Amino acid sequence: MELIKSFDELKKITSGLKNKAEKDEKSKIIIKIAMATCSIASGSKAVLDIFNEEMKKQPLESVIKSTGCMGLCHSEPTVQVTKPGSEPVVFGHVDPKRAKLIIEEYIKNGRLIDGVIEVN
Amino acid sequence: MKSKQIKIVLRNCGQIDPENIFDYIERDGYSALGKCLSSGDRKAVVEVIKKSGLRGRGGGGFPTGKKWEMVSNYQSDKKYVICNADEGDPGAFMDRSVLEGDPHSVLEAMAICGFAIGADEGYIYIRAEYPLAIKRLKIAMAQAQEAGLLGDNILGTGFNFNIGLKYGAGAFVCGEETALIKSMEGKRGEPVMKPPYPAESGYMRKPTNVNNVETFANITEIINKGADWFSSIGTEGSKGTKVFALAGKVNNVGLVEVPMGTTLRELIYEIGGGIVNNKKFKAAQTGGPSGGCLTINHLDTPIDYESLKQAGSMMGSGGMIVMDEDDCMVAVAQFYLDFTVEESCGKCVPCREGNKVLYQILNKITHGHGEMEDLTKLKNFSEVIKSASLCGLGQTSPNPVLSTLANFYDEYHEHVVDKKCRAKHCRALIQYKIIENNCVGCGACKRVCPAEAVYGELKQKHLIDQEKCIKCGACIKKCRFNAIIIE
Numbered sequence: 001m002e003l004i005k006s007f008d009e010l011k012k013i014t015s016g017l018k019n020k021a022e023k024d025e026k027s028k029i030i031i032k033i034a035m036a037t038c039s040i041a042s043g044s045k046a047v048l049d050i051f052n053e054e055m056k057k058q059p060l061e062s063v064i065k066s067t068g069c070m071g072l073c074h075s076e077p078t079v080q081v082t083k084p085g086s087e088p089v090v091f092g093h094v095d096p097k098r099a100k101l102i103i104e105e106y107i108k109n110g111r112l113i114d115g116v117i118e119v120n
Numbered sequence: 121m122k123s124k125q126i127k128i129v130l131r132n133c134g135q136i137d138p139e140n141i142f143d144y145i146e147r148d149g150y151s152a153l154g155k156c157l158s159s160g161d162r163k164a165v166v167e168v169i170k171k172s173g174l175r176g177r178g179g180g181g182f183p184t185g186k187k188w189e190m191v192s193n194y195q196s197d198k199k200y201v202i203c204n205a206d207e208g209d210p211g212a213f214m215d216r217s218v219l220e221g222d223p224h225s226v227l228e229a230m231a232i233c234g235f236a237i238g239a240d241e242g243y244i245y246i247r248a249e250y251p252l253a254i255k256r257l258k259i260a261m262a263q264a265q266e267a268g269l270l271g272d273n274i275l276g277t278g279f280n281f282n283i284g285l286k287y288g289a290g291a292f293v294c295g296e297e298t299a300l301i302k303s304m305e306g307k308r309g310e311p312v313m314k315p316p317y318p319a320e321s322g323y324m325r326k327p328t329n330v331n332n333v334e335t336f337a338n339i340t341e342i343i344n345k346g347a348d349w350f351s352s353i354g355t356e357g358s359k360g361t362k363v364f365a366l367a368g369k370v371n372n373v374g375l376v377e378v379p380m381g382t383t384l385r386e387l388i389y390e391i392g393g394g395i396v397n398n399k400k401f402k403a404a405q406t407g408g409p410s411g412g413c414l415t416i417n418h419l420d421t422p423i424d425y426e427s428l429k430q431a432g433s434m435m436g437s438g439g440m441i442v443m444d445e446d447d448c449m450v451a452v453a454q455f456y457l458d459f460t461v462e463e464s465c466g467k468c469v470p471c472r473e474g475n476k477v478l479y480q481i482l483n484k485i486t487h488g489h490g491e492m493e494d495l496t497k498l499k500n501f502s503e504v505i506k507s508a509s510l511c512g513l514g515q516t517s518p519n520p521v522l523s524t525l526a527n528f529y530d531e532y533h534e535h536v537v538d539k540k541c542r543a544k545h546c547r548a549l550i551q552y553k554i555i556e557n558n559c560v561g562c563g564a565c566k567r568v569c570p571a572e573a574v575y576g577e578l579k580q581k582h583l584i585d586q587e588k589c590i591k592c593g594a595c596i597k598k599c600r601f602n603a604i605i606i607e
Contacts, residue, residue, distance in 0.1 A: 001141070004267050006275055037253075068136075069133060071130060071375030080134070
């Protein structure tokens with residue numbers, strides 16, 4: 001990583017990153033998997049592995065992020081999927097089987113499955 | 121329905137990759153620090169925090185800006201910024217969540233604080249039981265160092281700020297700032313008399329500013345969006361939001377962030393999705409072992425520092441344990457006293473000995489040996505411990521007793537006079553009985569009883585020998601004819 005030498009340089013980097021993120025949002029599927037201590041304890045590591053593995057085989061481009069906890073302890077492990085042009089959808093109680101179902105049903109075919117959590 | 125939530129502290133949690141500094145920078149990370157450093161105006165930073173009305177989120181609720189101002193006014197060759205991440209309340213995990221999900225927001229805020237008060241060194245005092253938070257903090261610190269956002273000559277402004285980690289071994293009392301500082305210095309984690317306050321003489325006897333994780337997590341947003349924006353959220357005396365760790369008998373257990381002034385009803389029934397199995401709400405314990413409980417009468421009270429204090433509880437760090445009709449309030453008080461007795465450092469007599477006495481009296485009551493004068497004793501002892509203890513731990517440890525006594529006196533009375541526990545929780549006060557009319561004599565209960573307390577012939581009515589019964593509840597689970605009840 002390059003040394004950031006001034007506030008102006010930081011601002012430039014920020015706006016560059018914002019542009020990239022905006023572009024990604026328009027063209028890629030963004031998958032966020034909660035990976036805090038609590039999430040890992042409830043099995044999110046296996047879910048992350050499934051997404052990393054399976055999304056490679058899909059024709060659609062995606063960004064997979066392991067994040068901190070979303071605060072939804074009651075439904076861990078949780079996965080948030082944002083398709084280009086759509087609102088984020090949060091799935092709860094995701095295990096490897098459900099992870100595959102999310103890819104098949106929601107990501108590929110746009111059909112919602114049970115266990116979507118209402119947030120905000 | 122979660123529309124009541126406003127996310128300031130948790131804004132990035134679950135949204136960014138905590139191990140990638142670019143994710144944080146993309147969401148305006150380190151721009152607040154850049155803004156402060158490039159303005160070069162230390163006093164202005166303190167003023168913004170003061171004006172925002174932010175108060176300490178660790179429990180006490182001391183105005184953060186005022187604390188920063190006090191430390192900045194002391195002249196010294198060395199000052200320190202300390203982040204208190206010694207989260208110890210049972211059922212509270214807000215700080216862990218922030219450190220695991222958004223570590224840079226705390227690092228950036230500490231650097232801003234360092235700039236404002238004139239410190240070039242900071243420490244995070246974190247429990248060794250939080251290995252993932254420690255790992256992510258270390259990654260974040262290394263990345264920020266490499267990018268020149270921490271360390272020497274930050275963003276080319278000549279300002280230096282280094283952060284180190286200190287590990288706590290899990291003693292509850294080390295969350296108290298003077299004990300925390302002692303522990304950091306390698307001494308026994310015992311509190312000392314205040315004044316002098318850490319602001320004057322803290323870590324290594326230098327002026328030290330101690331803030332909690334959640335307090336720090338508010339700072340960058342206040343700098344970025346302004347004091348007026350922040351103070352427009354919340355109530356008269358309590359600005360901004362509060363993160364609660366909602367736990368216990370509530371459907372949606374989890375972390376929630378709501379504006380100050382949100383009512384308990386909104387928290388439990390709207391955000392929390394109501395009580396498990398549609399049971400009746402009895403109480404919500406806030407402030408952990410230092411707090412008290414809110415009852416059905418407080419459901420519509422807006423929650424802020426003052427209203428909680430008025431209700432005999434306190435904000436504490438944000439643990440909120442919801443209890444229903446199956447929870448015995450005397451046993452709850454006993455649970456917290458058990459914790460306090462274990463965690464008292466033993467330095468001062470009122471806390472060390474007094475809490476033990478409180479625990480013993482409560483134990484006596486829950487075991488059916490309580491007398492009326494015990495209730496008076498509980499109250500008197502509590503008041504002495506509160507007024508005579510050295511630090512915050514002892515000064516608040518009787519709160520669970522006082523608050524349950526005030527709000528659930530009839531339950532105490534029942535335990536003492538009728539020798540009954542209405543929640544059917546205290547084993548010494550309940551009896552398992554077989555309803556003769558429902559019993560078909562199948563023998564299932566007899567076979568499962570580990571104490572051989574059930575007797576009766578097959579296809580005949582069975583009975584329980586109360587002398588032998590250990591009240592384990594195994595029989596009630598096995599009975600398919602609703603023939604066993606607890607009285």
